[in-house]
Amino acid sequence: MLGKITFVDTTLRDGSHALKHSLTTEQAVSVAAGLDRCGIPMIELSHGDGLGGSSYTYGFSKTDEFELLEAVGKTLRKSKLTVLLLPGIGTIEMLRRARGCGAAAVRVATHITEADVSAQHIKAAKDMGMMAVGFLMMAHMSPPERIAEEALKMESYGADYINLADSAGYLLPEDVSARVSAVSGAVKIPVGFHAHNNLGMAIANSLAAVRAGASYIDGTLRGLGAGAGNAQIEVLAGVLERCGYDTGLDFFTLMDHAEDTADPLLMRPQVIDNGSLMLGYAGVYSSFLLHVYDAAKRFRLEPRDILVELGRRGMVGGQEDMIIDVAYRLSQAAPAD
Secondary structure, three states: OOOEOEEEEEEEOOHHHHOOOOOOHHHHHHHHHHHHHHOOOEEEEOOOOOOOOOEOOOEOOOOOHHHHHHHHHHHOOOOEEEEEEOEOOEOHHHHHHHHHOOOOEEEEEEEOOOHHHHHHHHHHHHHOOOEEEEEEEOHHHOOHHHHHHHHHHHHHHOOOEEEEEOOOOOOOHHHHHHHHHHHHHHOOOOEEEEOEOOOOOHHHHHHHHHHOOOOEEEEEHHHOOOOOOEOEHHHHHHHHHHOOOEOOOOHHHHHHHHHHHHHHHOOOOOOOOHHHHHHHHHOOOHHHHHHHHHHHHHHOOOHHHHHHHHHHHOOOOOOOOHHHHHHHHHHHHOOOO
16 A cells, blocks of 8 residues: 545535535535545635635625535534635635634645745644645746745745645646655655646646655545536545555545535536636636636637637736736727627
């Protein structure tokens, strides 16, 4: 048996993008309770853009995230309730409220070159007795050596592990291996990986991460998530077990839970359609997709053209407001019918 892999399920956070943040309390409790039974160690729940993400810019949640956190916090028996926080969107006060609802861990997410903005949030989490994770997004936008430098900063702030996120689903397995290896060689704490499936590489990339030294791996039921979705956790569990890793999961129960609980949630098939494919091809943040579809419809544009321009401009998470600006400018430049 190879090493132990710790799974982090983000169905109730990243999956919220695909559901337009429409989760009800009953749905969240059902998903979380099943994951708890399956042995998932960490279950992440918040708005898709983290604590405080419910807004005009990112999309309003149907149910207040603290109501969801409180309900799920009372449900879990073994799993660690986890939240995502993006400094500038979420605040320390929100983190304190989440802690009061039962959250035991927080993943503090920044752009891949901006780890320094996580310092006060990681420290606050540790002061509250929480597990704190440094979560570096858009990992394709920096070389391995620079990413290792940012990871070292988060380690110095007190992070318990570093998680690299292929937020655009742009990386290939060799790219993942290089980045995870660089970070694993630089820090003394564990390393994790979060994949998106826009180029169909989520499982392969997650496996590459594990083989390069990652011991924390993210996934979602049925791959539910932004863009073409995340690594499908029940598939990932099966693959890693086949490879000889210790997952600690009840694989068959996890399969059944995905079918019984996640399938009814799907608003659309979680497939690699043209828009999702362009996210990965152009290196665009996965949660932009539904916003791009809305802008394309409003300005009578091809979504692909908006995505290409967003990629050319190097837009990153938190710049969703620029989608409308880009679409408007493209519409003005387009020839009249």
